[in-house]
Amino acid sequence: MAEIVIIGSMNMDFVINCDRLPEPGETLTGRSFARHPGGKGANQAAAAGLLGARPLFIGARGADEIGQSLEDNLNHQGVETELITADTETGTAHIFVTDDGESHIIVIPGANGTLDNGDIRSVATEIQEAKILLLQLEIPLEAVMEAARIAAEAGTTVILDPAPAQELPDELLERVDYLLPNETELKMLTGSAEIEAACNQLLTRGVKNIIVTLGDKGALLINAEGEKDFAAPEVEAVDTTAAGDALAGAFAAALNKGLEPEEAVREGIYYGSAAVSRPGAQSSLFSSAEFAEFLNSRSE
Template sequence: MNITVVGSINIDLVYRVPHIVREGETLHSTSHSIHFGGKGSNQAVTAGQLGANVRFIGKVGADAFGEQAIENMESKNVRTDLVGRQGSTGQAIIQVSDSGENSIVLFPGANFLVTPNQVEQEMDVLRTSDALLLQLEIPLESVTKAAGIAARAGKTVILNPAPARELPDELLRNVTILTPNETELKQLTGIDPVDEVELRKACDVMLAKGVGAVVVTLGSKGAFYQDETEFGWIDAVEVEPVDTTGAGDAFNGALAVALCRGDSISEAVKYANQVAGFVVTKMGAQPELKAGF
């Protein structure tokens, strides 16, 4: 299971609050902690802990946070020899409410210095991986470049379209599996997936643009998948959430692992749900994963 991740690396500054702060409100935090994050890093660490051989293409800052982030990823089975060092390491300011919901402010830092040229220099790595994992916390042109190289080599390309934004058809045609949540799917298609009929309509829009399959993460409602031949629902794992930060990233990392080992799309989604369900019971986006997944 050789997986390459092209994406973001952040340091997460997490504040526990009674509720997500409202406009104009000042709120006391009950606790503060520092965790490793970034959607790309979260996904890579998940896949690495689940047994995949993971290489990472990205950037951290030339600072202490960057060194700490690299050490953390290496300790969790992610190779970082292709990670550059420039500027300041990306950061996320995260509020986590007593109910487990979160609100995030991103400072991209070095993540926005990941260039198409940096990606192209590592095309041999992309061509020899089994799967490529992508998100949208680095420049879109770099994401598009990576997807094109991997797709032309016949590799599985998984794109988590977060944070949501308009995506060019050139990119979507090279995506094997698109993994939006409900909000992201609505932003991509203009269709509010309030029920299965509208959900399938929205997925049809993405399939018509060339995406191979759509897997929609639906929180406590589980996940929905659809391609040109089948669709289905996978129930969520029932847990008491502590922190939902990184749940979607864990889902994507686990999905890539399951697909690389030969699982069907329904089996892979079920497995990804199980891993994401465990992650939300822990604080931080990169908890240690128990053996047995």
């Protein structure tokens, strides 16, 4: 049985580089096309897998070639998979990157959108026997809530990355041991743009620990005992895509190794920053050997 279970989204990103978007009715020739495995759940699972945590990823795919390719890709990164085959296509994201640097994105949730309470109950044993359950919000909220409920009852530690940003019921928040919002998500969750006020509200609503990620400024760990801040290492920022996912997966892996929460936050931040120094989402994630070298080079 896996000690870390990740339940969430998996999708293929289809990325087109072009000068500009076409006008209505216009056809343009773009410059390049690439496809990359993505989805917050899969990215976070890949991070934990590459770090040697042997996580289990639970999600949904279609009975199609994209789904197979995403599953193989996770397995190659040290992630076990238990995927429900949905009666629809695997999730995809269609991304147009224009010369002004803007991304224009349409997400088709596909199979990700089909996960329901029944699917989650069918994997209750895996959740109950895990030490850590890692969740995000790219699958239906009812599935996230059911997973957190089963985990909390069994004493499995619940980590929630509340992205994409949305408001959440107290019934979910009170089951969260570690909440990992960025500043935008924190404001959406609480209505408050002030970090301390927002976190106090969340603690009152039952969240046990909040890790507020602050991009190049690192992160804060806030709980009933107070607030600690952790600086991010300086890196040449090449592409911040999946930085937060890298942090989440590495934090879960570090906690699972038995590190104290402060140490696990620090490790998560460093792993997130390492990912910023390379292009892409999953392609930017470091293996454990590469990460050890990255840490070494920072402590000299």
